[in-house]
Amino acid sequence: MARMDAAADTANSNVLLHLSAHRAVVGSINHVGIVVGEFRGPLGIKSGRHSMEATRWWDAVRDPAQLKNAAVEAGRKAAIGAGVAVVGITGVWASRAALAREQRGEEE
Incomplete structure (x- = not known):
């Protein structure tokens, strides 16, 4: 999950030229994070991971x-x-x- 979060950070740092790809990456990583969390739950493993938010284009411009x-x-x-x-x-x-x-x- 740490590698996937790093990929999401990379995607969030390249919003201006890759808006749709960045949203897809962050959305996919969040989905996988939810599934992993659901898998860990019954095992008694707490993830403590929070979903990432995709950077808005307007915020990226500034x-x-x-x-x-x-x-x-x-x-x-x-x-x-x-x-x-x-x-x-x-x-x-x-x-x-x-x-x-x-x-x-x-x-x-």
């Missing part, structure tokens, strides 16, 4: 940590996208150059 997490992830995705674009453009240029050489009858 949280500097949420903004930072969103900016870091968006920047990382933009960098990956730029890298893919560079590789794609390079491939197109290489293909065109090879085609031009072939049309001129040159060998590589």
Whole structure:
């Protein structure tokens, strides 16, 4: 349950870019927590665990940590996208150059 609570904390810290996924994660973890609690009850084991609350989007917008997490992830995705674009453009240029050489009858 501690690992699942850590996953819920991670989901709660990334609300701005993953609103629906964050709600699903927190809801699923709460559901599992309830089931585990129901299992432990007859065994006389007290869990003491409380359900987690999903962070509201409006609260996340006002949280500097949420903004930072969103900016870091968006920047990382933009960098990956730029890298893919560079590789794609390079491939197109290489293909065109090879085609031009072939049309001129040159060998590589």
